[in-house]
Amino acid sequence: MTRRNDKLRQRQARGARQQAISFGFDETLLDDTVAHDEPQDAVPSPTSTVGEGNAWTLQFASFGSGSSGNCAFLGVAGQGVLIDAGVTPDKVFPELARNGIRPADVKGIVLTHDHADHVRYAYKMVRTYRHLRIYCTPKLMRGILTLHKVSRRIQDCQEAIFKEIPFKLGGMRFTAFETSHDAFDNMGFFIEAGDHRFVVATDMGVITDRARHYMSQATCLMIESNYDRHMLDTGTYPEYLKARVRGPKGHLDNEVAAQFVGEQYHEGLRHIFLCHLSNDNNTPELALGAMRRSLEGRGLSVGDASNAVEQRARDVQLYALPRYDTSTWFLI
Numbered sequence: 242m243t244r245r246n247d248k249l250r251q252r253q254a255r256g257a258r259q260q261a262i263s264f265g266f267d268e269t270l271l272d273d274t275v276a277h278d279e280p281q282d283a284v285p286s287p288t289s290t291v292g293e294g295n296a297w298t299l300q301f302a303s304f305g306s307g308s309s310g311n312c313a314f315l316g317v318a319g320q321g322v323l324i325d326a327g328v329t330p331d332k333v334f335p336e337l338a339r340n341g342i343r344p345a346d347v348k349g350i351v352l353t354h355d356h357a358d359h360v361r362y363a364y365k366m367v368r369t370y371r372h373l374r375i376y377c378t379p380k381l382m383r384g385i386l387t388l389h390k391v392s393r394r395i396q397d398c399q400e401a402i403f404k405e406i407p408f409k410l411g412g413m414r415f416t417a418f419e420t421s422h423d424a425f426d427n428m429g430f431f432i433e434a435g436d437h438r439f440v441v442a443t444d445m446g447v448i449t450d451r452a453r454h455y456m457s458q459a460t461c462l463m464i465e466s467n468y469d470r471h472m473l474d475t476g477t478y479p480e481y482l483k484a485r486v487r488g489p490k491g492h493l494d495n496e497v498a499a500q501f502v503g504e505q506y507h508e509g510l511r512h513i514f515l516c517h518l519s520n521d522n523n524t525p526e527l528a529l530g531a532m533r534r535s536l537e538g539r540g541l542s543v544g545d546a547s548n549a550v551e552q553r554a555r556d557v558q559l560y561a562l563p564r565y566d567t568s569t570w571f572l573i
Contacts, residue, residue: 297435299461299573304328304336306516306562311359311443313463313562315413316342317434322411323350324430324441326363330370336567344370348411349400352377353443354424355384364391367398374400376410377426378417384425404428405451418455420445423490431455437573438509439463443517446491448501457505461573464502466515466532466561467492468522476522486522495523495531503535506557512546512573515561525561532559546571 300321303313305328312328314321314337321342323333334344350366350373353359363385367373375382375398382399385391402408407416417428422444429442429452440459442452456462473483473494485491502513515528533543536557544555546569552558562568 297437299434299437299439299571300340300342301439301461301514301571301573302336302340303514303516303562303568304333305565306568307518307520307564308358309520309565310361311353311517312362313441314342314347315411315432315439316346317412317437320346320348320411322348322413322415323366325353325359326350326366326375327358327361329362330366332567333366334370340570345372347373349374349376351402351410351415351417351430352381353420353429353441354422354427355381355388356424356444357389359444360385360389364395364398367395374398376400376402376408376415378402378404378428380426381424381428387425416455418451419449420452421447421449421490423485423488429455431458437461445493446487446489448493448497453501453505456501457507460509461512461514462502462510463514463516463562464498465493465517466495466498466523466528467517468494468519469524469527469531470494470496472527473519473522478521486519492517492519495528498528499531499535502532503539506536506539506541508556510557512558512571513560515559518561518564520564529559529561 297317300316301314305312310327311325312333313324315324337347350363352363352375363375367375377399379401382396385395386393402417404417404419407414412434414433416431418431420427420429420442427444429440432439437460438458439461440456441463442456443463443465445452445465448456468486473486513532515532518525518528536543541556544552544558546558546560560569
């Protein structure tokens with residue numbers, strides 16, 4: 242009887258997985274639907290500690306943000322994940338090591354879309370560090386194989402994910418959501434760890450309804466602020482490229498990003514990271530200025546994310562991720 246019951250439970254679990262993929266995610270199926278981590282990577286108990294900090298303290302840094310290459314680290318409780326793989330591992334992993342993070346502490350790579358500045362070094366990373374897996378949708382993987390000269394063996398390193406179906410990785414829960422860009426497949430990530438809701442929203446021409454749904458819940462928001470409209474209009478880009486950047490599958494300009502954040506601001510939003518600033522059509526000063534004006538227009542005080550004593554009490558912290566350099570390391 243016990244063996245028969247075990248077989249019945251196995252059939253029910255398989256059916257639940259198929260239903261979750263076909264019809265959307267059911268919160269009660271989280272553990273059975275997608276469980277990519279080994280047991281030691283499970284989400285930590287809120288009462289556990291690492292060093293002197295709470296287990297839910299997020300560690301975040303960017304190693305490059307822009308069309309030259311994108312890669313960031315987000316971690317909690319001694320483990321973490323790389324977001325995109327457009328920066329050489331020869332830079333990324335020494336930077337991690339300098340901050341006490343071993344290669345084994347990196348549990349995977351999640352990809353936002355298949356453009357080269359986000360995936361260029363994905364295969365090199367998984368070949369060098371054999372424990373790493375690439376977490377992306379099947380459609381995104383097809384885009385990598387179609388657009389780039391890369392070994393088809395990269396497919397052997399993939400863990401398939403699906404939009405709107407959460408999965409656990411590196412002590413956090415990820416939900417991919419649809420964004421509007423001109424790649425094969427495009428997504429942002431809604432990342433949960435304790436009370437933190439870290440949202441990655443890069444490379445998008447417009448803010449879709451699903452993106453708005455997730456971004457409006459963020460306690461930490463990494464949002465594209467790609468170009469200044471005047472600089473783009475009067476710059477040297479050919480007209481077809483200007484039209485692509487401005488289009489609904491292109492990039493966000495400073496004012497659109499700033500207006501969105503100003504309208505959606507809530508008391509839980511504590512950190513805003515501006516990403517993917519154009520080298521030719523933007524400056525950090527312009528991007529930060531637009532966002533600061535929008536927030537201050539709501540009556541908010543805006544800090545510079547420096548952790549200086551006089552900045553800590555501000556309503557929200559604002560920081561532009563450097564294009565080529567490693568950012569400040571943030572403990573949130």
